[in-house]
Amino acid sequence: MVKVVTDSTAYLEPGVAEELGISIVPLNVHFGDEVLRDGIDITAAEFFRRLDRSPEMPTSSPPSRSTFEKVYSELSKTTDEIISIHISGKLSQTCAVANAAAAPFLGRCNIAVVDSLTMSLGLGILATAAAKAAVQGKSLDEIVRLLRGMIPHxxxxxxxxxxxxxxxxxxxxxxxxxxxxxxxxxxxxxxxxxxxxxxxxxxxxxxxxxxxxxxxxxxxxxxxxxxxxxxxxxxxxxxxxxxxxxxxxxxxxxxxxxxxxxxxxxxxxxxxxxxxxxxxx
Known part of the structure; x- marks a missing residue:
């Protein structure tokens, strides 16, 4: 069965990722030299409270290549097809890092990285649709086509x-x-x-x-x-x-x-x- 990977910018209702087997890779939030993993080390509520007190504007960065490689490696033990759908490439380099991390798996696991061109609930809708299609037994190519059709809407x-x-x-x-x-x-x-x-x-x-x-x-x-x-x-x-x-x-x-x-x-x-x-x- 195709496995689905997305990132922490996707809005998913509580329990959906676990229920559908969606793997979530966290982006990073930076306050000065401090690096925090989105959704793990810092929640949205904590971020906004800290933002009110912080003298400097925070920044964000994509997950590391090694973070993606670890997720792909674990999933490749049980599947040879992964779809990895992420925040718009115009807002983050997450898709670029995912593509770099996927390259070494060529030949043993087919990993399709999809730029959602969106974020938040938009990305969550796409990740959920991909996971439901995977449960229904759809192939990787079929799921990619499904998402490509949904994105413009x-x-x-x-x-x-x-x-x-x-x-x-x-x-x-x-x-x-x-x-x-x-x-x-x-x-x-x-x-x-x-x-x-x-x-x-x-x-x-x-x-x-x-x-x-x-x-x-x-x-x-x-x-x-x-x-x-x-x-x-x-x-x-x-x-x-x-x-x-x-x-x-x-x-x-x-x-x-x-x-x-x-x-x-x-x-x-x-x-x-x-x-x-x-x-x-």
Whole structure:
């Protein structure tokens, strides 16, 4: 049976990884010289508490090649086919490291590394679909084709409260960051071909939330979606957004999920967004 590997940026409901046999490789979070494994040495809640106190901005890095090799080696004892699906290559070098780690297994284990072009729940949906397909007896090629078909139907849109993290990541220039901060601009961003790019500029959080609402209700069909924020507890503005969405989409569920330390190093705290999987329409 095909075995599935993903990374710690994937959002999976508790127990799903164990139930479906998904192996999770942790990315690293850096506070100065301190290196912490995402989801093992530091949780999202701990990260945000520490971020509030830290004088320096944290960074992230992919898992080491040896970490991947260890996971692949263990799995290759029971299978000769592995699918390894990870955070967008535009946000992390995780896929590149996974490919390098897979190379020595050529000839004894077929490892397909897939760039999800997404993260969080989007990556979780793909990893779950791959694992369920594997349980059903699908081949590695069939699972790769399934994921390639699903990827274009996953959308991530969000807005940020501060432009500092986008500037540091090279997604906007210094002049844009200074001017944007002076004007109180909160850019609405979208994941496009795996990259975070500007979609629209708004001046207030309430207007940004209006834009999230407008984005969601444009879909004729939604198979799964979630509201993304730093805390699992719905805020007053999140509850208002859910209330508006329920009026238009009464059959739909709108879970509130947290984004983790790795995404936070790119977008900062107090980000809010939506992740939509429209299904294979």
């Amino acid at each position: 996953i959308y991530v849109v969000f807005f940020v409260e501060t432009l500092d993290y986008l500037e540091r990541g090279g997604r906007i220039g210094r002049a844009q960051a200074i001017l944007g901060s002076m004007l109180g601009i909160k850019p609405l961003l979208i994941m496009e071909d795996g990259e975070i790019v500007p979609l629209e500029k708004v001046r207030t959080r309430s207007r940004a939330i209006d834009k999230l609402f407008d984005f969601v209700i444009e879909f004729p069909h939604i198979e799964q979606m979630a509201i993304l924020q730093k805390s699992p507890v719905a805020t007053e503005e999140t509850l208002l957004l859910i209330e508006r969405l329920e009026m238009v989409l009464p059959e739909m569920e709108f879970p509130v999920i947290t984004y983790g330390p790795v995404l936070a190093t790119h977008v900062g705290p107090n980000t809010m967004g939506v992740i939509v999987y429209e299904g294979m329409v």
